[in-house]
Amino acid sequence: MLDQHTKDVVKSTIPLLEAAGPALTTHFYQRMFEHNPELKDVFNLAHQHTGGQPVALFNAVAAYAKNIDNLEALGAAVERIAHKHTGFLIKPEQYAIVGGHLLATLKELGGDAVTEEVLTAWGNAYGFLADIFINREAQLYQQTAAKTGGWEGKRRFVVKAKTVESSVITSFLLTPEDGGSVVDFTPGQYLSVSLEHEQLEFTEIRQYSLSDAPNGSSYRISVKREAEGKASNLLHDHYHVGDVIELIAPAGDFVLSAQADTPVVLLSAGVGVTPMKSMLNQLLSQSHQADITWVHACEDGAQHGFKDAIKAKRNANTHLESYVWYRQPLATDLPAEDFDFEGTVALENIAERIVPNAQYYFCGPIGFMKAIKQQLLALNVPESQIHYEVFGPHSDL
Numbered sequence: 431m432l433d434q435h436t437k438d439v440v441k442s443t444i445p446l447l448e449a450a451g452p453a454l455t456t457h458f459y460q461r462m463f464e465h466n467p468e469l470k471d472v473f474n475l476a477h478q479h480t481g482g483q484p485v486a487l488f489n490a491v492a493a494y495a496k497n498i499d500n501l502e503a504l505g506a507a508v509e510r511i512a513h514k515h516t517g518f519l520i521k522p523e524q525y526a527i528v529g530g531h532l533l534a535t536l537k538e539l540g541g542d543a544v545t546e547e548v549l550t551a552w553g554n555a556y557g558f559l560a561d562i563f564i565n566r567e568a569q570l571y572q573q574t575a576a577k578t579g580g581w582e583g584k585r586r587f588v589v590k591a592k593t594v595e596s597s598v599i600t601s602f603l604l605t606p607e608d609g610g611s612v613v614d615f616t617p618g619q620y621l622s623v624s625l626e627h628e629q630l631e632f633t634e635i636r637q638y639s640l641s642d643a644p645n646g647s648s649y650r651i652s653v654k655r656e657a658e659g660k661a662s663n664l665l666h667d668h669y670h671v672g673d674v675i676e677l678i679a680p681a682g683d684f685v686l687s688a689q690a691d692t693p694v695v696l697l698s699a700g701v702g703v704t705p706m707k708s709m710l711n712q713l714l715s716q717s718h719q720a721d722i723t724w725v726h727a728c729e730d731g732a733q734h735g736f737k738d739a740i741k742a743k744r745n746a747n748t749h750l751e752s753y754v755w756y757r758q759p760l761a762t763d764l765p766a767e768d769f770d771f772e773g774t775v776a777l778e779n780i781a782e783r784i785v786p787n788a789q790y791y792f793c794g795p796i797g798f799m800k801a802i803k804q805q806l807l808a809l810n811v812p813e814s815q816i817h818y819e820v821f822g823p824h825s826d827l
Contacts, residue, residue, distance in 0.1 A: 432558050437498045439551035443536075444495050446543055447488075455484040455491065458535040466527055471633040472518050491532075494559060506683075512566040513681040516574075517622035517637050519583065520567060525560040532556060574679045579611035579646060584624055584676040590648065592671055595735040596728075599701055600666055601641060601652040607674060614644040615680035616687075617708040618791065618819065621651055622678035625661055627668065636661040637821065639704040639793070640680060643711035649677070652735065654701035684819035686712060688789040690719045695783065697725040697775070697802055699794030703735050705819060709791060710740075714747060722747070723783040727755040727775045727798065731763040753780050774798075777805045784809045793819045 447454065463470055474483070490507070497503045533553055536544050575582040591603040606612060620637045638651040656662045669675060686709045688694045694713060696706040703726055713722055724744070728734050734754070744752045756769040763769060775798070777784055790811060792802050799818050806816055 432498070432555060436551045436554050439548060440495050440498050440555050443540075443544075443548060443552070444492070446540055447492050447495060450539055452485045452488040454535060454539055455487040457539055458487070458531055459484055461535055461538075462528065462531040465531065469524070469527070472520070472524070472635070474635070475632065494555070498555065508562060508566070509683050512563055512570060513683050514637070515563065515567050516570045517620065517678055517681045518635055519678060520563075522564045525564060529553070529556045529560060570681065574613060574681075577613045580613035581679055584678060586674050587649070587677050589669055589671050589673045589675065592669075595652055596737075597732040598655050599652050599703075599733075599735040600655070601650055602665065602669070602675075603648055603650050604675065604677065605648045611646050612649060613679055614646060615640055615649075616682075616685035617643060617712040618685040618705045619680045619682035620705075620821075621649055621680055623651070623661070623665075624676040624678060625664060626676075627664055629664060629668070630660060634661045634664075635678070639708065639819070641704040641707045643708060643715050649680075652701065652704045652707070682819070684791075684793075684817060686791065688713075688718075688720075690716070693721045693723070693785055693788035694718065695723040695725065695788050695790045697790065697792035697794075699727040699775070699798040700729075700733070701735070702792070702794030702798070702819075703728075705793050706791065707736055707739075710743065710750075714743060714750070718749075720749070721783070721788075722750045723780070723788075724750065724752040725755075725775060725777075725780070726752075727757070727794070730756050730758055730760045731768045732760060734768070737768070751783065753783075775802065775805075777802070777809060781809065784811065786810055786812065787815075789815050789817070791817045793821075796820070 490511075493504065493507070533549055533556070536552060537549060540548070571582050574580045586607040587604040588607050589602055590605045591601075593601040593603070595601055617640070620639045622635055622637050625634045625636070638653055640649055641652040642650040653662050653665050655666045684705065694709075696709055698706040706724070706726075710722065710724065724740060726734075726740070731737070734756075740752055744750050753771070754769040755771045755773065755775050756763055757772075757774060759765075759769060759772055771779055784806070788811075790806055792799055799820070803816060803818070807813065
């Protein structure tokens with residue numbers, strides 16, 4: 431455990447951290463990649479270019495300093511990050527590299543205010559947190575590898591089928607090249623895809639939600655083509671049936687856990703539909719007894735993924751209801767046939783389905799998720815029944 435003196439010194443640096451802001455972590459990443467360029471094969475460099483990752487890391491460092499007397503408050507964030515780390519195959523020795531660059535950054539940017547006492551305290555505090563992550567991640571690696579169909583590290587999979595779901599989303603059905611089984615996952619979890627290709631300067635690892643219920647033999651991911659997305663465009667344009675992709679085992683703490691007699695509301699926007707699709711398939715396969723409400727929002731009918739599949743499931747299950755919002759419908763999009771509402775999601779329009787005893791799961795762009803959370807709270811849904819997934823650099827809603 432950390433001694434009180436260490437905690438006091440770390441807390442005393444909070445004003446210094448806040449004055450530096452994300453410039454601190456921007457400098458950290460620049461320094462680390464200069465001295466350890468091999469880590470460019472681990473980190474998503476797109477998040478460096480957008481500035482999202484430095485901001486997320488700064489928020490995490492500041493939160494750690496502010497909660498160092500009450501680390502239990504960070505428990506959920508630690509679990510989420512540990513799962514993310516296993517999706518990038520983070521190893522214990524990499525924590526030492528990160529810690530060294532973090533302390534060097536404090537010294538280089540903090541000047542005289544960063545004394546040896548401060549460096550020692552932060553070194554101890556970082557080491558303590560690193561041990562928490564290292565131990566939890568070791569557990570996750572071991573648990574997954576020990577399960578039927580489980581593995582550790584990367585495993586080769588073959589693209590068995592490639593299906594266009596909308597103008598921007600394509601699904602990939604993946605089966606193991608070795609012919610073995612695959613470890614089950616909990617709907618809501620994701621796969622990490624490791625791409626090495628002549629068009630890529632570095633290995634690119636991306637995490638995509640699994641978009642079907644577990645079956646023990648294959649996985650399905652559904653990938654949105656991003657305008658500037660190196661990985662998504664490569665998958666869409668250059669990976670075809672018969673090609674091999676390396677995968678890292680399923681992970682993630684955003685999981686379906688509703689009891690059979692509990693109503694479930696699944697809300698998504700854009701490609702956030704993928705974990706919701708997995709959850710819905712699982713609920714229906716298990717003959718979920720309570721009401722299920724499907725809410726989806728997208729730009730228009732051309733971008734509406736899984737439209738026919740959801741319509742068929744709704745028609746076949748009387749306790750499933752579906753509501754669709756198109757932000758700007760096309761001239762060919764038919765009201766009450768293709769979509770129910772125009773604009774952005776307004777839950778007051780389906781208030782009868784927003785019941786206080788339901789469990790709510792949602793995924794999509796940050797703006798969408800913030801709006802959904804605010805609306806649910808305004809409709810008196812307890813925060814403990816609100817669950818969501820943030821992809822990319824972690825952010826709270």
